[in-house]
Amino acid sequence: xxxxxxxILVERARRGExxxxxxxxxxxxxxxxxxPAVAAALAPLTGRAHVIxxxxxxxxxxxxxxxxxxxxxxAQNRRVGVLAIDPSSPxxxxxxxxxxxxxxxxxxDDGVFIRSMAARGHLGGLAWATPHALRVLDAAGxxxxxxxxxxxxxxxxxxVALADTTVVLLAPGAGDGIQAAKAGVLEVADVFVVNKAxxxxxxxxxxxxxxxxxxxVRADGGTRGAPTDAGWRIPVQRTxxxxxxxxxxxxxxxxxxxxxxxxxGERERRRLVRAGSEIQAIALERVxxxxxxxxxxxxxxxxxxxVLAGELDPYRAADELMARIEPG
Amino acid sequence: xxxxxxxILVERARRGExxxxxxxxxxxxxxxxxxPAVAAALAPLTGRAHVIxxxxxxxxxxxxxxxxxxxxxxAQNRRVGVLAIDPSSPxxxxxxxxxxxxxxxxxxDDGVFIRSMAARGHLGGLAWATPHALRVLDAAGxxxxxxxxxxxxxxxxxxVALADTTVVLLAPGAGDGIQAAKAGVLEVADVFVVNKAxxxxxxxxxxxxxxxxxxxVRADGGTRGAPTDAGWRIPVQRTxxxxxxxxxxxxxxxxxxxxxxxxxGERERRRLVRAGSEIQAIALERVxxxxxxxxxxxxxxxxxxxVLAGELDPYRAADELMARIEPG
Numbered sequence: 001x002x003x004x005x006x007x008i009l010v011e012r013a014r015r016g017e018x019x020x021x022x023x024x025x026x027x028x029x030x031x032x033x034x035x036p037a038v039a040a041a042l043a044p045l046t047g048r049a050h051v052i053x054x055x056x057x058x059x060x061x062x063x064x065x066x067x068x069x070x071x072x073x074x075a076q077n078r079r080v081g082v083l084a085i086d087p088s089s090p091x092x093x094x095x096x097x098x099x100x101x102x103x104x105x106x107x108x109d110d111g112v113f114i115r116s117m118a119a120r121g122h123l124g125g126l127a128w129a130t131p132h133a134l135r136v137l138d139a140a141g142x143x144x145x146x147x148x149x150x151x152x153x154x155x156x157x158x159x160v161a162l163a164d165t166t167v168v169l170l171a172p173g174a175g176d177g178i179q180a181a182k183a184g185v186l187e188v189a190d191v192f193v194v195n196k197a198x199x200x201x202x203x204x205x206x207x208x209x210x211x212x213x214x215x216x217v218r219a220d221g222g223t224r225g226a227p228t229d230a231g232w233r234i235p236v237q238r239t240x241x242x243x244x245x246x247x248x249x250x251x252x253x254x255x256x257x258x259x260x261x262x263x264x265g266e267r268e269r270r271r272l273v274r275a276g277s278e279i280q281a282i283a284l285e286r287v288x289x290x291x292x293x294x295x296x297x298x299x300x301x302x303x304x305x306x307v308l309a310g311e312l313d314p315y316r317a318a319d320e321l322m323a324r325i326e327p328g
Numbered sequence: 329x330x331x332x333x334x335x336i337l338v339e340r341a342r343r344g345e346x347x348x349x350x351x352x353x354x355x356x357x358x359x360x361x362x363x364p365a366v367a368a369a370l371a372p373l374t375g376r377a378h379v380i381x382x383x384x385x386x387x388x389x390x391x392x393x394x395x396x397x398x399x400x401x402x403a404q405n406r407r408v409g410v411l412a413i414d415p416s417s418p419x420x421x422x423x424x425x426x427x428x429x430x431x432x433x434x435x436x437d438d439g440v441f442i443r444s445m446a447a448r449g450h451l452g453g454l455a456w457a458t459p460h461a462l463r464v465l466d467a468a469g470x471x472x473x474x475x476x477x478x479x480x481x482x483x484x485x486x487x488v489a490l491a492d493t494t495v496v497l498l499a500p501g502a503g504d505g506i507q508a509a510k511a512g513v514l515e516v517a518d519v520f521v522v523n524k525a526x527x528x529x530x531x532x533x534x535x536x537x538x539x540x541x542x543x544x545v546r547a548d549g550g551t552r553g554a555p556t557d558a559g560w561r562i563p564v565q566r567t568x569x570x571x572x573x574x575x576x577x578x579x580x581x582x583x584x585x586x587x588x589x590x591x592x593g594e595r596e597r598r599r600l601v602r603a604g605s606e607i608q609a610i611a612l613e614r615v616x617x618x619x620x621x622x623x624x625x626x627x628x629x630x631x632x633x634x635v636l637a638g639e640l641d642p643y644r645a646a647d648e649l650m651a652r653i654e655p656g
Contacts, residue, residue: 036643043641268636275632275642280619282646287615291608304603308596313371314603315364318610 006034010041013140016079021113021140028132029117039132045139047271049081050258053147053163055188060169061195065241066148070106072251073144081113081137083130085149113137130162131278161274164267165257167191170209173201189234190257193250197238209236232260290325298324334362338369341468344407349441349468356460357445367460373467375599377409378586381475381491383516388497389523393569394476398434400579401472409441409465411458413477441465458490459606489602492595493585495519498537501529517562518585521578525566537564560588618653626652 012020024042027034052069054062066082073080106112115137117129130147137145147163168189192209194202213234235253239246261267296302303317312320340348352370355362380397382390394410401408434440443465445457458475465473475491496517520537522530541562563581567574589595624630631645640648 036641039641039643043635044638047636047638271636272629272632275635275645276628278642279628279631279635279645279649280616282642283619283649284612284616286646286650288608288612291611300604300607301600303607304600307371307603307607308375308599310372310375313364313367314606314610315367317603317607318614321607321611322614 006037006041010038010045010139013136014045016110016141018110018113021136022115024136025115025133028136029129031129035132039135042135042139046135047138049134049138049142049145050254051134051138051145051147051162051164052254053149053166054169055149055166056169056193056195057171060171061241062148062169065169065193065195065239066146067106068241068244068247069146069251070112071244072247074106074109074111076251077111078143079111079113079141081134081140081142081145082115083133083137083145083147084114084116085130085147113140113142131274134162161277164261164270165190165254167193167254169193169195170205171196172199172205190232191250191253192234192236193239194236195239195241197246198240198243202238206236206238231264232257232266287325291321294321294324334365334369338366338373338467341464342373344438344469346438346441349464350443352464353443353461356464357457359457363460367463370463370467374463375466377462377466377470377473378582379462379466379473379475379490379492380582381477381494382497383477383494384497384521384523385499388499389569390476390497393497393521393523393567394474395434396569396572396575397474397579398440399572400575402434402437402439404579405439406471407439407441407469409462409468409470409473410443411461411465411473411475412442412444413458413475441468441470459602462490489605492589492598493518493582495521495582497521497523498533499524500527500533518560519578519581520562520564521567522564523567523569525574526568526571530566534564534566559592560585560594615653619649622649622652 009020009024013024024038028038054066054069056062063084066084070080070082106114115133117133134145134147166188168191170192172194192213194205194209196202197206213236237246237250237253239250241247258267261270291300294300298320300321303312303321306312307314307317337348337352341352352366355366382394384390391412394412398408398410434442443461445461462473462475494516496519498520500522520541522533522537524530525534541564565574565578565581567578569575586595589598619628622628626648628649631640631649634640635642635645
């Protein structure tokens with residue numbers, strides 16, 4: 001992309017042209033030198049979309065849930081973006097249109113933007129590229145952006161850092177799973193969904209979750225606050241996504257959470273933390289790049305040799321290294 | 329620890345006094361302001377120990393293996409350090425003497441230094457504190473330091489970054505496990521051990537591993553090189569650690585690997601990469617601390633607000649942030 005094309009591309013994306021959106025996401029995914037210019041062009045257009053993260057164990061029905069949420073939101077004529085994060089794939093993206101095959105029902109709908117992304121990119125995957133892709137979809141006028149990811153390890157932590165509202169999906173009979181996951185995925189939920197709620201054990205799973213919510217699972221403090229105190233009681237919604245049951249209610253719950261976020265100031269607070277983390281991450285990445293570029297005396301290889309020889313300890317070596325990079 | 333005490337403490341550790349070693353490790357684990365001074369005092373005393381990482385799935389007998397290796401090495405009158413990394417524990421260390429209960433056989437042996445460490449410390453756990461603890465044990469004159477960890481997720485990657493020799497333990501009948509783990513733990517092995525080799529399926533597991541070694545599992549390049557090309561053929565050693573069977577042979581294999589590392593220049597190469605990574609990590613941690621300290625205009629919270637308001641993109645914000653920190 002030549003620099004002159006960028007304003008045109010952004011303007012086309014803003015109007016909701018699928019190909020322009022796809023091209024911008026590819027651009028930011030590649031992490032090339034255009035990234036700062038793209039970010040600058042997008043900045044004034046962002047901040048409006050409601051970002052909803054969906055996570056949960058494999059087999060719980062996340063893809064179906066995502067597709068049904070898109071259907072509900074489209075019925076209300078809302079523009080929807082979908083980022084499907086695949087932690088098992090070392091490859092990212094490809095064309096937006098190609099990804100639409102994944103949700104063939106929405107493939108011909110110009111109000112839906114779907115993108116698959118690999119969790120592991122060359123600079124840390126989800127943490128790296130997803131905020132950029134989010135901004136593109138936000139600038140493209142999406143009212144809602146859904147981020148769908150498998151709830152394993154790092155990914156649910158990262159989804160929380162990105163989403164306004166985090167939805168944790170569970171299937172009936174996940175009782176033991178609930179205990180096991182307690183320290184992780186359950187603590188990040190703004191909304192619980194028990195999907196496949198027509199199966200045996202659904203009542204028990206709903207009861208278990210409600211009990212945990214009442215006991216204050218979310219008393220974790222940190223950047224997530226204590227929503228029960230601030231007036232948000234984590235709901236437990238039953239759905240059978242494959243038949244569309246409970247989906248309208250779920251959309252109402254998500255909208256209620258968005259209103260609560262806005263009214264309580266929590267959305268602003270979460271977004272501030274998120275923006276601060278991203279700024280710091282970019283700054284550190286730049287410092288790392290500069291450290292790598294120091295050559296010869298005072299460069300990492302030479303300092304490492306001196307540490308191995310016992311002439312220098314790693315702390316003094318780090319001091320010497322930092323003295324070699326320029327400020328600003 | 330007052331600054332004046334440090335040379336005395338280091339001298340006592342160098343002579344192999346258990347309490348001095350324990351105190352130094354606690355000091356580096358706490359990550360306090362003494363860290364650079366401790367690192368400086370230790371630097372001239374390190375670089376001699378053969379660092380051996382032991383990893384493998386739960387239940388494969390890593391603790392027994394570690395204990396038996398200690399017994400073998402002590403029979404040869406070698407001084408041995410043990411760092412047992414517990415990835416499930418959020419708590420670290422405690423006194424060295426307390427940890428010795430874990431291996432009661434060696435509890436009264438002044439030539440054995442045993443320390444349990446949590447994998448997750450306040451600054452990233454294993455990656456953070458273990459190199460420091462290693463240096464203490466190295467400076468204390470340990471001929472061999474064993475790092476024992478559960479081979480899950482990040483830990484086997486980190487053990488490779490620390491160990492001269494990485495030993496991967498498997499149990500018989502781990503055929504499916506071998507396939508599953510192929511991309512991870514198997515690629516880091518310098519030595520395979522099939523423990524519990526008196527059980528059914530041991531022959532098959534040994535055969536499977538030998539076939540994989542022959543097919544060049546280690547053709548991963550990277551910082552680990554291609555040992556088969558350079559003259560190291562990854563051995564597969566059978567043991568029944570609980571009865572001491574195969575243990576003398578395993579020690580011989582480990583010594584052979586140390587000789588190969590020294591003779592081929594691979595040990596130096598691995599240690600250079602490791603020292604370089606550590607220097608960079610310390611430098612970045614210092615930059616991060618400085619970024620956090622920038623207050624008011626140009627500080628992270630103010631910049632984040634401007635990003636949210638669409639006045640600034642994260643890249644320009646990062647530039648502004650970096651302009652606020654001083655060099656050197």
